[in-house]
Amino acid sequence: MPVFDVQQFRQQFAFFQQQPDWVYLDNAATMHKPQAVIDAVTQFYQQHNSNVHRGAHQLSQQATALFEHARTTVAHYLNAAHSEEIIFTSGATAALNQIAFGLMHTELKAGDRILLTQLEHHANIVPWQLHCQRHGVIIDVVPLTVERQLDMLAYEDLLALKPKVVSFSHISNVLGHIQPVAQMVALAKAAGAITVVDGAQGIVYQQPDMQLLDCDFYVFSGHKLYGPTGIGVLYGKSAWLERLTPIFAGGEMIDTVSFINTTFNKLPFRLEAGTPNIAGAIGLSAAINWLQKHNTEQIKNHKLLLLKDFYSGLNAIKAVDILSQPVHNAGIVALNVDGEHPSDVTALLNQQQIAVRGGQHCAMPLFSHLALPGAVRCSFAAYNTLDDVNRCLLALEQAVEILTA
Amino acid sequence: MTLEQLLAETQPALLQIKQQDLADISAAKDWQSKYRVLMQLAKKLPPVPEKMKQAHLLVKGCESRAWLMHYHDKAQDKHFFVLDSEARIVKGLMAIMLCLVNGMTSTELAKFDLCHKFDQLNLKPYLSQSRGNGLTAMAERIKACCPVK
Numbered sequence: 001m002p003v004f005d006v007q008q009f010r011q012q013f014a015f016f017q018q019q020p021d022w023v024y025l026d027n028a029a030t031m032h033k034p035q036a037v038i039d040a041v042t043q044f045y046q047q048h049n050s051n052v053h054r055g056a057h058q059l060s061q062q063a064t065a066l067f068e069h070a071r072t073t074v075a076h077y078l079n080a081a082h083s084e085e086i087i088f089t090s091g092a093t094a095a096l097n098q099i100a101f102g103l104m105h106t107e108l109k110a111g112d113r114i115l116l117t118q119l120e121h122h123a124n125i126v127p128w129q130l131h132c133q134r135h136g137v138i139i140d141v142v143p144l145t146v147e148r149q150l151d152m153l154a155y156e157d158l159l160a161l162k163p164k165v166v167s168f169s170h171i172s173n174v175l176g177h178i179q180p181v182a183q184m185v186a187l188a189k190a191a192g193a194i195t196v197v198d199g200a201q202g203i204v205y206q207q208p209d210m211q212l213l214d215c216d217f218y219v220f221s222g223h224k225l226y227g228p229t230g231i232g233v234l235y236g237k238s239a240w241l242e243r244l245t246p247i248f249a250g251g252e253m254i255d256t257v258s259f260i261n262t263t264f265n266k267l268p269f270r271l272e273a274g275t276p277n278i279a280g281a282i283g284l285s286a287a288i289n290w291l292q293k294h295n296t297e298q299i300k301n302h303k304l305l306l307l308k309d310f311y312s313g314l315n316a317i318k319a320v321d322i323l324s325q326p327v328h329n330a331g332i333v334a335l336n337v338d339g340e341h342p343s344d345v346t347a348l349l350n351q352q353q354i355a356v357r358g359g360q361h362c363a364m365p366l367f368s369h370l371a372l373p374g375a376v377r378c379s380f381a382a383y384n385t386l387d388d389v390n391r392c393l394l395a396l397e398q399a400v401e402i403l404t405a
Numbered sequence: 406m407t408l409e410q411l412l413a414e415t416q417p418a419l420l421q422i423k424q425q426d427l428a429d430i431s432a433a434k435d436w437q438s439k440y441r442v443l444m445q446l447a448k449k450l451p452p453v454p455e456k457m458k459q460a461h462l463l464v465k466g467c468e469s470r471a472w473l474m475h476y477h478d479k480a481q482d483k484h485f486f487v488l489d490s491e492a493r494i495v496k497g498l499m500a501i502m503l504c505l506v507n508g509m510t511s512t513e514l515a516k517f518d519l520c521h522k523f524d525q526l527n528l529k530p531y532l533s534q535s536r537g538n539g540l541t542a543m544a545e546r547i548k549a550c551c552p553v554k
Contacts (some may be wrong), residue, residue, distance in 0.1 A: 343468035
């Protein structure tokens with residue numbers, strides 16, 4: 001297999017030409033956008049801007065065609081059975097909120113249980129909690145093993161309690177650990193649960209196959225897949241999407257309205273109230289088309305190489321405590337400098353123009369389990385180079401030296 | 406330990422920072438030296454005992470927690486503070502702020518301009534990060550201790 005040409009890949013991102021002094025390792029927060037995405041969004045506004053699904057004019061029909069084509073692109077990428085199974089949202093958080101709200105009014109009753117895991121992002125905890133408290137639904141939590149992997153034995157025990165919903169992330173946003181999603185979905189389905197996969201970090205690691213994975217819902221954000229911010233996807237099997245109570249109402253999602261009753265439009269429109277993020281959807285579709293021109297195996301290998309070098313460099317720095325496992329890791333490394341608060345480390349890295357994130361990463365239950373105030377998170381993307389890895393390691397050494405002086 | 410005892414321990418440290426360390430930090434030739442001084446300042450300020458860190462004293466930064474205690478000498482109208490932070494760099498920056506405001510009257514405190522002072526000390530770049538590190542939140546909390554006339 002030919003080697004991945006990282007420089008050629010990186011050149012497609014204007015950001016790195018504008019900010020040549022920065023090492024960007026905050027990719028789990030948001031990724032940079034290739035020119036193809038920026039051009040698609042600009043072109044839409046310059047050449048095709050109109051509202052969708054409602055104009056009597058040809059311009060609106062063109063915009064609608066582009067928007068619906070974006071939906072088809074996403075559907076193909078996920079190997080969804082129908083494009084109506086793709087709902088555009090503002091992001092993964094909005095999608096999870098829609099699922100939790102939608103099921104709580106239809107499928108979940110007092111005394112029912114739902115199953116989450118210890119390492120979920122707040123977006124996969126709080127939307128459930130908000131409604132569970134009100135409706136008397138019980139939340140169970142899959143614990144972690146000492147290696148900070150999900151405890152699969154405990155998972156099976158908790159499935160025996162017959163949760164109505166099982167919702168978990170493909171990849172931990174803090175640790176980068178890859179969960180055995182296929183196995184987890186299969187076990188949950190065998191237990192009769194509705195399955196929700198939070199693909200926020202997973203989507204860029206691996207192209208998911210909805211028909212193969214067979215989960216009921218899958219969500220992700222466009223900006224973590226080289227796409228624009230403010231656009232995300234809620235995938236759901238048609239039968240389940242039909243049963244969700246819409247969280248937002250108004251606009252295109254309506255069929256008929258009177259002051260006595262309202263009937264809703266068909267899928268996907270019934271879950272897309274108001275004017276959608278048309279340019280965002282087109283940008284996301286451009287990101288997918290662009291990404292598919294690259295060899296994903298090469299990208300995966302390149303990231304593995306970065307990770308390998310980063311780990312061997314980290315192991316040589318005294319006083320660094322690595323929280324993430326090097327194996328089954330999607331390219332995210334959480335670490336601490338012994339006895340130091342993560343914000344001191346990130347401040348010293350920031351001073352050296354290394355962009356990482358510090359803190360609890362919207363996963364407070366994970367950090368209370370780990371009994372840590374937080375961690376420094378270095379997250380890698382395909383456009384990162386070995387030079388980025390080395391500069392981060394040198395900066396970290398300098399930070400350790402200042403902190404332990 | 407009482408607040409009075411903590412204040413008594415904090416005062417000499419603040420005096421030393423004001424008379425000596427401020428000059429050092431302004432004169433520091435590179436960022437590494439600046440940070441080394443900040444670390445030293447954090448060490449000089451006595452820690453607030455865990456027992457005294459009550460929830461209502463918490464000043465939340467984005468990434469780290471800090472605590473502020475206030476004493477108002479009403480007879481002389483002077484404000485005194487002690488503080489602590491989980492993060493050392495922030496605590497160092499807060500120590501600088503504290504040595505500037507401690508003992509101020511209500512009028513002086515109301516007029517205190519952190520931005521201007523940090524600019525004079527060549528510390529402005531640290532303020533740009535202060536939204537995240539909680540320094541601004543601490544400054545606001547300190548000013549809020551000053552009774553409105």
